[in-house]
Amino acid sequence: METNKTMRExxxxxxxxxxxxxxxxxxxxxxxxxxxxxxxxxGTKKGIAIGDFVLRLCTIGATLGATVTxxxxxxxxxxxxxxxxxxxxxxxxxxxxxxxxxxxxxxxxLFLSLPFSTICIVRPLAKAPRIFLVIFDTAMTxxxxxxASAVASIVYLAHNGNPNTNWLPFCQQFGDFCSSTxxxxxxxxxxxxxxxxxxxxxxFALKRN
Amino acid sequence: METNKTMRExxxxxxxxxxxxxxxxxxxxxxxxxxxxxxxxxGTKKGIAIGDFVLRLCTIGATLGATVTxxxxxxxxxxxxxxxxxxxxxxxxxxxxxxxxxxxxxxxxLFLSLPFSTICIVRPLAKAPRIFLVIFDTAMTxxxxxxASAVASIVYLAHNGNPNTNWLPFCQQFGDFCSSTxxxxxxxxxxxxxxxxxxxxxxFALKRN
Numbered sequence: 001m002e003t004n005k006t007m008r009e010x011x012x013x014x015x016x017x018x019x020x021x022x023x024x025x026x027x028x029x030x031x032x033x034x035x036x037x038x039x040x041x042x043g044t045k046k047g048i049a050i051g052d053f054v055l056r057l058c059t060i061g062a063t064l065g066a067t068v069t070x071x072x073x074x075x076x077x078x079x080x081x082x083x084x085x086x087x088x089x090x091x092x093x094x095x096x097x098x099x100x101x102x103x104x105x106x107x108x109x110l111f112l113s114l115p116f117s118t119i120c121i122v123r124p125l126a127k128a129p130r131i132f133l134v135i136f137d138t139a140m141t142x143x144x145x146x147x148a149s150a151v152a153s154i155v156y157l158a159h160n161g162n163p164n165t166n167w168l169p170f171c172q173q174f175g176d177f178c179s180s181t182x183x184x185x186x187x188x189x190x191x192x193x194x195x196x197x198x199x200x201x202x203x204f205a206l207k208r209n
Numbered sequence: 210m211e212t213n214k215t216m217r218e219x220x221x222x223x224x225x226x227x228x229x230x231x232x233x234x235x236x237x238x239x240x241x242x243x244x245x246x247x248x249x250x251x252g253t254k255k256g257i258a259i260g261d262f263v264l265r266l267c268t269i270g271a272t273l274g275a276t277v278t279x280x281x282x283x284x285x286x287x288x289x290x291x292x293x294x295x296x297x298x299x300x301x302x303x304x305x306x307x308x309x310x311x312x313x314x315x316x317x318x319l320f321l322s323l324p325f326s327t328i329c330i331v332r333p334l335a336k337a338p339r340i341f342l343v344i345f346d347t348a349m350t351x352x353x354x355x356x357a358s359a360v361a362s363i364v365y366l367a368h369n370g371n372p373n374t375n376w377l378p379f380c381q382q383f384g385d386f387c388s389s390t391x392x393x394x395x396x397x398x399x400x401x402x403x404x405x406x407x408x409x410x411x412x413f414a415l416k417r418n
Contacts, residue, residue: 092373094365094371127416131413131416134408138350141350145355146354149358150358150359150362151362152355162302164302165379167366167377192351196351199347200343202412203415204340206412
């Protein structure tokens with residue numbers, strides 16, 4: 001509505017300036033009029049929207065990788081005997097289950113958000129899809145970072161243990177399991193960082209008119 | 210700069226409209242001119258800025274409360290003897306130390322952000338301070354939620370333990386300690402939620418022109 005108003009104003013203004021500068025350079029003046037009719041910063045906004053789309057694809061890679069890595073995390077202890085088998089799996093620890101569910105949800109959301117991001121590329125001046133994306137992006141950033149840091153504190157315990165609470169580390173016995181879960185955690189932290197970049201980019205896209 | 214331009218345009222337009230409608234209703238017309246000079250949605254933006262300021266104060270309360278509660282968390286086990294004293298303190302667990310530092314940083318940031326929020330109230334159309342706030346708010350949301358969920362996973366362990374990894378719960382012995390840390394965690398989660406609301410409000414403030 002605002003852009004419409006300014007456009008109307010400028011078209012009202014045009015005859016005046018044309019009349020004033022008719023003798024000097026009419027060609028230059030008409031090209032100026034076209035530049036005024038085209039909304040400003042359309043190109044910048046389109047660039048931001050494309051960056052948003054690419055970042056979303058990267059984030060999908062990070063969260064999908066984290067989900068799959070966590071889902072496949074498992075190790076058999078080296079001291080397995082014929083009758084006793086010591087195994088570690090991600091669903092031994094509830095936090096890891098939460099991590100997998102959360103990252104699965106975020107991956108699903110990211111796939112669903114791609115069409116909206118495409119709308120932002122096609123129509124860079126539309127603000128409704130961008131606001132919609134900002135709201136859900138913020139919630140999903142929270143979910144991603146929460147799951148990543150919850151797992152980080154458990155992975156730290158698994159590596160170092162805590163003598164004060166008598167929680168012993170188990171990473172020496174289950175090395176594969178620990179490295180898998182650490183990798184998944186890093187992927188999710190990366191996704192959280194990418195999400196924060198997406199939010200800041202969206203804020204810039206909303207700022208430029 | 211953008212608003213300056215539109216205002217200059219409207220002041221250029223004013224004499225024309227006045228000359229046209231001088232006979233009809235000069236009083237009505239001049240009030241219309243004032244309405245044009247006043248940028249649209251200024252009131253809404255001011256309302257959003259005031260809401261932002263109030264939410265920031267609430268968030269300060271939440272993070273400060275969380276920091277202080279965690280710092281004072283401590284309990285002596287009921288089976289203390291004359292020679293042995295079983296004590297639990299927040300710095301027995303590194304995650305709790307991280308939580309306290311993170312919440313302290315966030316509280317400090319929030320105090321520093323209040324002047325910028327005030328600028329947004331005084332000048333609702335200024336976009337630079339709002340973008341500045343969005344960038345740092347996003348980072349601080351990440352820090353708050355990360356610290357809260359890292360502590361959440363430890364508090365869960367302290368309450369329920371994990372038989373698969375042989376980590377035993379200790380909340381039955383140190384009830385006070387556990388309730389303090391749980392309270393601090395809830396405060397920090399609340400702060401994270403308030404922060405997310407602030408980011409979404411900022412997006413709306415940037416959207417309306």
